Amino acid sequence: MxxxxxxxxxxxxxxxxxxxxxxxxxxxxxxxxxxxxxxxxxxxxxxxKVRHGIIPEELFQLLYPKTGVTGPYMLGTGLLVYLLSKEIYVINHETLVVASIGAIAVYGIKKFGPSVAAFADKLNEEKVAKAQEVKDLAMSSLTQAIEDEKKEQWRVEGRSVLFDAKRNNVAMLLETNYRERIHMVTNEVKRRLDYQIALQHLHRRMEQEHMVSWVEKNVVGSITPQQEKESIAKCITDLKALAKATQAKAAV
Structure with a gap:
């Protein structure tokens, strides 16, 4: 105790x-x-460890090599005899009071010491349990914080890959826009060239039609009635000759 x-x-x-x-x-x-x-x-x-309730075991172990087993007891007895013989300590009524109080203290310690010690141990265990609970809670929170930090580090490591993918996506978008604009320009240029070609064809066709109509008009205008009759007669003669030749070929 x-x-x-x-x-x-x-x-x-x-x-x-x-x-x-x-x-x-x-x-x-x-x-x-x-x-x-x-x-x-x-x-x-x-x-x-203690002996007789108050004397440390180290004191006995310290005196054993020089005084033997009885040395500590002889030292205590000699010191007590010396104090009494030199009247350094005088026995009086206070000594009886101290002895009575000491006896009561020893009896109380022997009687109630185990229960008080058990109560003190229980309080100590409760304090240790609370401290352990706080420690476990702190350890769990710190472990979770470490895991979160590792996850964030892993995300930071993958950030370069993500940025490369984003750069590639932006480059592909720019290339797509560039090609779309080139295609649009090509279509516009082709449409305008096709328009110019169609316009040239229209001009050529109109010129041809105008030339044909002009030539036809001039030819028709230059034919006299006599020439027209002769031409008709010539055509009739050619048709008759052609019909005879066809009948001859059919008869053969």
Whole structure:
């Protein structure tokens, strides 16, 4: 129980500020474990072993190599005898009060210590569970943030491909517009050339028709009635000769 109290007091001193941190660091120097400058080793979750409720086990281990197993007890007994013999500590009514209070404290610790320790452990477990829940929530949110960041990086990596595709699409649109305009210009030029050719053909046909009508008119105008009769007679004679030749060929 006292070890738990020492552990709780050390934790309180650690969170109390620079003075508490200094006291905790000074208390650590009493242990035989190796120390390092940075980072500071974490505090143990449970206190060290003690004997008789208050005496640290490290003190016994420190005196064993030089004094043996009975050394710590002889040191304590000798120190008590020295204090009493030199009257540094005088036994009076306050000693009885301290002994009574100590007995009551030992009885209370033995009687109620396990239940108080269990209650303290339960509170500690609840705090650890809440801290673990907060940690898990933070870890999940950070993991999701990492996944989102990776996805965004993947999208950024594909941005160059997307931009290339967009550039190709724009280039194809420009090429299509260019070819459409060339085709439109070609059709317009061809239509105008066809118009000019049709106009030339019309002029030529009109000239030919005019020339034919003029020649025909002049020829008709130049024929006299006598020539017309002679021509008709000549035609009749030619038709009769042609009919006889045809009948002769049919008879043969």
């Amino acid at each position: 006292l070890s738990r109290l020492v552990f709780v007091s050390a934790s309180a001193l650690k969170s109390s500020g620079p003075l508490g941190a200094g006291l905790v660091q000074a208390s650590r120097s009493l242990h035989t474990s190796s120390q390092s400058l940075a980072p500071v080793p974490p505090l143990p979750e449970k206190g060290g």
